Amino acid sequence: MTTYRRWVLAKRPEGVPQADVFRLEDAPLPELQDGQALIRVEHISVDPGMRSRLSGDSYAPALPIGAPIESAGVGKVVTSRNAKLKEGTLVWGGFGWQTHFVSDGRGVQALDPEIYKGSIKPTAAIGVFGIPGLTAFFGLFEIGKPKEGNVVLVSSAAGTVGATAGQIAKLQGCTVIGLAGSDAKCAYLKEIGFDVAINYKTAGDLTAAFKTAAPKGIDIYFDNVGGETLDAAIVNMRRHGRIVVSGQISEYNTAEEPRGIRHTLPFITQRLRMEGLVVYDYGVQFNEARATMAEWVRAGKLSYREEIIEGIEQAPSAFIGLFTGESFGRRLVHVGS
Ligand SMILES: NC(=O)c1ccc[n+]([C@@H]2O[C@H](COP(=O)([O-])OP(=O)(O)OC[C@H]3O[C@@H](n4cnc5c(N)ncnc54)[C@H](OP(=O)(O)O)[C@@H]3O)[C@@H](O)[C@H]2O)c1
Numbered sequence: 001m002t003t004y005r006r007w008v009l010a011k012r013p014e015g016v017p018q019a020d021v022f023r024l025e026d027a028p029l030p031e032l033q034d035g036q037a038l039i040r041v042e043h044i045s046v047d048p049g050m051r052s053r054l055s056g057d058s059y060a061p062a063l064p065i066g067a068p069i070e071s072a073g074v075g076k077v078v079t080s081r082n083a084k085l086k087e088g089t090l091v092w093g094g095f096g097w098q099t100h101f102v103s104d105g106r107g108v109q110a111l112d113p114e115i116y117k118g119s120i121k122p123t124a125a126i127g128v129f130g131i132p133g134l135t136a137f138f139g140l141f142e143i144g145k146p147k148e149g150n151v152v153l154v155s156s157a158a159g160t161v162g163a164t165a166g167q168i169a170k171l172q173g174c175t176v177i178g179l180a181g182s183d184a185k186c187a188y189l190k191e192i193g194f195d196v197a198i199n200y201k202t203a204g205d206l207t208a209a210f211k212t213a214a215p216k217g218i219d220i221y222f223d224n225v226g227g228e229t230l231d232a233a234i235v236n237m238r239r240h241g242r243i244v245v246s247g248q249i250s251e252y253n254t255a256e257e258p259r260g261i262r263h264t265l266p267f268i269t270q271r272l273r274m275e276g277l278v279v280y281d282y283g284v285q286f287n288e289a290r291a292t293m294a295e296w297v298r299a300g301k302l303s304y305r306e307e308i309i310e311g312i313e314q315a316p317s318a319f320i321g322l323f324t325g326e327s328f329g330r331r332l333v334h335v336g337s
Helices: 050-055 120-124 131-144 159-173 183-191 206-213 227-232 267-268 279-298 312-320
Strands: 003-009 024-026 037-043 072-080 089-094 102-103 150-154 175-180 198-200 218-223 238-243 273-276 306-310 328-336
Touching: 003 312, 024 312, 037 120, 072 120, 089 120, 102 218, 120 328, 131 159, 131 218, 131 238, 131 279, 150 159, 150 227, 159 175, 159 183, 159 218, 159 279, 175 183, 183 198, 206 227, 218 227, 227 238, 306 312, 312 328
Parallel strands: 150 175, 150 218, 175 198, 218 238, 238 273, 306 328
Antiparallel strands: 003 024, 037 072, 037 102, 037 328, 072 089
């Protein structure tokens, strides 16, 4: 094999990305140098957070035109000249939307066989135990600071960040309300233990819907979407409430000025706090958090849903489907095995 396939950024998107923003190309496979290993990529992720980097700087600099699309991936070491990456080892890292990845070992981690066994598949390394699951964990504990009896509202609750945050909040003795964009997603939220599930597309007045679901107010709003949902949550917050700004997906594709927050008075009257996070800031604690979450999964206290799309050719449409509500759970693309 002398070439591999990869998706690169062909042009910057305007609004919701279209297929022509991406280009699939064959690239020559470099000869392995001492200290390098060749990884055959098996699964890759599509992530809402990548959207802003297609247009400009975000938590990391903008992706240059022509650069491979970045993402998390799981794969197997097929050839190695790196003593730490043995051939046949399953690994995860930032492999991008490509079939193969040459690594010098930095940023690549072997999958711990103590975690990835039985019903826990290697793909969980880039889902519930990867960036989305860890965002739920650290967003909730470090910013939300849940206490028994708290009322927690979670938006995009059927996605991996939302579903994980909601279930962890339940484990802390909270009452959890989830928002999702279809009745099927709402049924899933009830299955995994959410107390209330609201279809925000059919609920009508969200401020009134939140008041009905949480008559005494919301203690923690775990926000994945921003926009008008955030305003409806703000006016329903209880005294000393905490708003965790995890994501703002409703704003990612807007070409105009962001909608902005309209209700700021409750921050004074209800003594509210609102704080965002970049999950990578908690990197030194990732392994500990992952081990805790793995115990919960094994004990049947935390579940996750994966949606595997077949073929690297489908990566752009899988990504675009994140913004239409088509995706349901952790969306991954199977590249090969
Ligand atoms: N801060 C961090 O470090 C960090 C790290 C990772 C992820 N995040 C953020 O966490 C959030 C969730 O990530 P995820 O990976 O679990 O993805 P996700 O929630 O599965 O995202 C896709 C889902 O978002 C919902 N959505 C799309 N457009 C929407 C809109 N205009 N209004 C409301 N909902 C919309 C759709 O579900 P519905 O059918 O329910 O509408 C869609 O299926 C994202 O905003 C992401 O950027 C933050």
